Amino acid sequence: MANKKKENPESFPWLGRKLLWVDKPGSPLKLVWILAIVCILLGLADFTYNKYGHFSFENVPAFYGIFGFIAFSCVIFGAKALRFLIKRPENFYSPNVVDAEEYPPEELEKVSHDDA
Amino acid sequence: MMMPDQFPPAFVFFVGAIALLLAPQGHARSALTLIIPIIAASILWNMEPGIYDRVEFLGITLELTRVDKLSTVFGLIFCLAAFLGNLFAWHVKDTIQQVAALLYAGSAIGAVFAGDLVTLFIYWEGTAIASVFLIWARRTEGAYHTGLRYLIIQIGSGVILLAGIVLLYRETGSLAFEKMTLGTLATWLIFLAFGIKCAFPLLHNWLQDSYPAATVTGTVILSAFTTKLAVYALARGFPGTELLIYIGAVMTVFPVFFAEIENDLRRVLAYSLNNQLGFMVVGVGIGTEMSLNGTASHAFAHILYKALLFMSVGAVLFRTGTSKASELGGLYRTMPLTTVFCLVGAASISAFPLFSGFVTKSLVLDATAENHYLIVWFMLVFASAGVLSHSGIKIPFFTFFAHDSGKRPKEAPTHMLLAMGATAFLCIFIGVFPEPLYSILPYDVEYHPYTTSHVVGQLQLLLFALLAFCFLMRTGIHPPEIRAINLDSDWIYRRLLPSWISAISVAINAIWSKNLGFWTRKVDALIVRLHKSHGPEGRIAQVWPTGSMVLWIAVLLGATLLVNFV
Numbered sequence: 001m002a003n004k005k006k007e008n009p010e011s012f013p014w015l016g017r018k019l020l021w022v023d024k025p026g027s028p029l030k031l032v033w034i035l036a037i038v039c040i041l042l043g044l045a046d047f048t049y050n051k052y053g054h055f056s057f058e059n060v061p062a063f064y065g066i067f068g069f070i071a072f073s074c075v076i077f078g079a080k081a082l083r084f085l086i087k088r089p090e091n092f093y094s095p096n097v098v099d100a101e102e103y104p105p106e107e108l109e110k111v112s113h114d115d116a
Numbered sequence: 117m118m119m120p121d122q123f124p125p126a127f128v129f130f131v132g133a134i135a136l137l138l139a140p141q142g143h144a145r146s147a148l149t150l151i152i153p154i155i156a157a158s159i160l161w162n163m164e165p166g167i168y169d170r171v172e173f174l175g176i177t178l179e180l181t182r183v184d185k186l187s188t189v190f191g192l193i194f195c196l197a198a199f200l201g202n203l204f205a206w207h208v209k210d211t212i213q214q215v216a217a218l219l220y221a222g223s224a225i226g227a228v229f230a231g232d233l234v235t236l237f238i239y240w241e242g243t244a245i246a247s248v249f250l251i252w253a254r255r256t257e258g259a260y261h262t263g264l265r266y267l268i269i270q271i272g273s274g275v276i277l278l279a280g281i282v283l284l285y286r287e288t289g290s291l292a293f294e295k296m297t298l299g300t301l302a303t304w305l306i307f308l309a310f311g312i313k314c315a316f317p318l319l320h321n322w323l324q325d326s327y328p329a330a331t332v333t334g335t336v337i338l339s340a341f342t343t344k345l346a347v348y349a350l351a352r353g354f355p356g357t358e359l360l361i362y363i364g365a366v367m368t369v370f371p372v373f374f375a376e377i378e379n380d381l382r383r384v385l386a387y388s389l390n391n392q393l394g395f396m397v398v399g400v401g402i403g404t405e406m407s408l409n410g411t412a413s414h415a416f417a418h419i420l421y422k423a424l425l426f427m428s429v430g431a432v433l434f435r436t437g438t439s440k441a442s443e444l445g446g447l448y449r450t451m452p453l454t455t456v457f458c459l460v461g462a463a464s465i466s467a468f469p470l471f472s473g474f475v476t477k478s479l480v481l482d483a484t485a486e487n488h489y490l491i492v493w494f495m496l497v498f499a500s501a502g503v504l505s506h507s508g509i510k511i512p513f514f515t516f517f518a519h520d521s522g523k524r525p526k527e528a529p530t531h532m533l534l535a536m537g538a539t540a541f542l543c544i545f546i547g548v549f550p551e552p553l554y555s556i557l558p559y560d561v562e563y564h565p566y567t568t569s570h571v572v573g574q575l576q577l578l579l580f581a582l583l584a585f586c587f588l589m590r591t592g593i594h595p596p597e598i599r600a601i602n603l604d605s606d607w608i609y610r611r612l613l614p615s616w617i618s619a620i621s622v623a624i625n626a627i628w629s630k631n632l633g634f635w636t637r638k639v640d641a642l643i644v645r646l647h648k649s650h651g652p653e654g655r656i657a658q659v660w661p662t663g664s665m666v667l668w669i670a671v672l673l674g675a676t677l678l679v680n681f682v
Contacts, residue, residue, distance in 0.1 A: 013527060015452035022448075022517065032586045039583050042576045049568045054485035055493075060572070064497075065576035071501035072581035073121035079376035080595050086603040087377070091265050093610055097603050098329040099380065103437055107254070107331060110437050111208075111526040113450035 129222025157158030179231025356403025367394030410479030
């Protein structure tokens with residue numbers, strides 16, 4: 001977009017400016033590493049206290065962590081397979097469907113952050 | 117004329133709706149929509165347990181107000197939801213939406229306090245009729261047709277409920293709304309009516325069809341009442357019904373997959389709502405004091421965090437004109453407060469420690485484990501990881517972070533921020549201090565959610581799942597957000613049944629045409645034949661000369677003379 005106006009991050013709200021850190025190069029990877037370290041610590045934490053699960057397998061170290069990782073992956077792979085089967089264009093049920101129509105603009109206040 | 121011995125909280129909303137029409141449009145009217153739920157809440161907070169407002173109607177006694185701990189906790193959260201929803205809708209100047217929101221909330225509260233099934237039915241239909249206007253208020257062709265589908269299903273639920281009530285009255289002679297046991301046609305019909313409103317699997321799609329079609333503020337209001345009224349009705353009518361455990365377990369799992377690939381974020385939240393209802397239904401099915409407390413507390417917390425999520429996506433829709441994930445991203449830059457509130461809602465629904473979902477959902481999960489429903493327990497833990505995937509990550513990540521859509525909308529208006537801020541505060545308050553909520557639950561159960569085992573286990577579940585998300589995103593395996601819809605059970609009544617009806621109609625038309633053609637041809641042939649033989653040119657006409665006619669008259673005359681005189 002050649003005529004896109006140059007953006008001034010200083011015009012963002014204070015909190016928005018602070019959060020810009022997440023988009024700096026390398027930040028996402030840093031966050032992933034922090035998360036991975038926290039996960040390892042949480043897994044190790046299971047060795048430091050007595051677990052009183054209702055089921056015996058709950059006492060396996062990092063049981064919930066491993067289950068969470070696998071369950072989340074299953075959701076994603078299952079959802080991808082489901083999308084293959086049931087995905088249709090937005091106007092599939094047209095006419096008279098909300099998916100293919102714009103939200104009435106008179107009900108909205110579409111204002112840019114730097115508008116007066 | 118009825119003299120109420122306890123002014124029914126629902127009537128506050130109905131009187132308020134009339135007063136609203138008399139108030140001038142503007143801040144005064146918006147303020148009135150906030151005062152009404154406060155008055156109703158103060159009335160019901162001070163009500164002593166008991167049955168009030170008995171009314172004779174067509175020879176039967178209606179009990180308009182039955183107060184106990186179960187009805188009070190649902191009544192309170194409905195008042196709170198009405199207040200927060202109306203605060204979010206402060207800017208709305210549409211009388212239809214304002215009145216509909218009040219009548220809808222009033223009907224839901226009336227149903228919760230109904231002591232008999234007829235009163236329940238009246239309010240049950242009241243919620244259906246009032247709520248559809250929150251969809252129609254969008255004023256588009258799509259919303260009109262969606263609203264019609266919604267209304268047919270909701271009214272259908274009421275008609276089935278009425279049929280069940282009539283049969284039950286014939287069988288037992290009682291209309292009391294008490295615990296029922298599945299077995300007769302009457303109880304099955306009532307169960308089905310509750311199941312439709314509760315969005316049981318395969319009866320669920322009215323929810324995902326209609327909620328994204330409502331107005332920005334209408335969806336926030338809609339999310340609070342109808343389905344939680346159904347959960348209340350199940351908790352009142354069918355606690356301990358084992359079938360509900362399995363229905364609820366399926367409800368927690370299947371929407372997870374649909375939500376993950378849905379593009380419209382308000383529909384994602386509708387699937388997520390369906391998933392959360394499953395936990396409540398499981399709690400009702402187990403039927404112990406602990407699990408029913410779990411259902412009531414989870415409904416309470418759920419109404420708040422679900423409203424908060426609908427508010428944050430609604431604020432984005434209000435500012436950008438879209439709620440589609442494929443069109444959004446990077447909004448944290450200019451809508452940081454909405455982002456934070458959305459993250460609070462996401463953490464609450466995902467049940468992170470210190471957030472409301474953690475202290476309520478664990479009651480249901482522990483009740484499931486204590487009663488040794490191993491497979492159901494696995495399904496619920498699986499669904500808990502699934503909740504994180506769509507409501508915990510997808511909603512905030514693809515709206516406010518992820519790829520930069522280039523949209524730089526202004527932060528949400530002040531009243532929306534206030535509504536979201538207050539709701540977010542309550543989500544955290546309940547999470548940090550669960551005792552006040554526990555103290556208003558139906559049963560006195562001592563429960564401590566913050567044990568080391570529980571906190572570490574839940575954090576492991578969620579953070580390892582988050583790690584899986586990071587891994588799948590960075591490897592490109594995570595499904596992208598694309599402009600599309602996904603088929604669901606509504607395809608049956610929007611495509612399959614109409615195509616069958618169309619095919620049957622074509623077949624009947626063809627048979628009728630052939631049948632008609634056959635007989636028309638037969639009659640035509642007969643007329644032609646008669647015309648040939650008896651027409652002016654026919655052979656029989658040719659042998660009828662005038663002379664022969666005179667001869668035959670002479671013969672007839674002769675015969676007459678013979679008969680008379682011989």
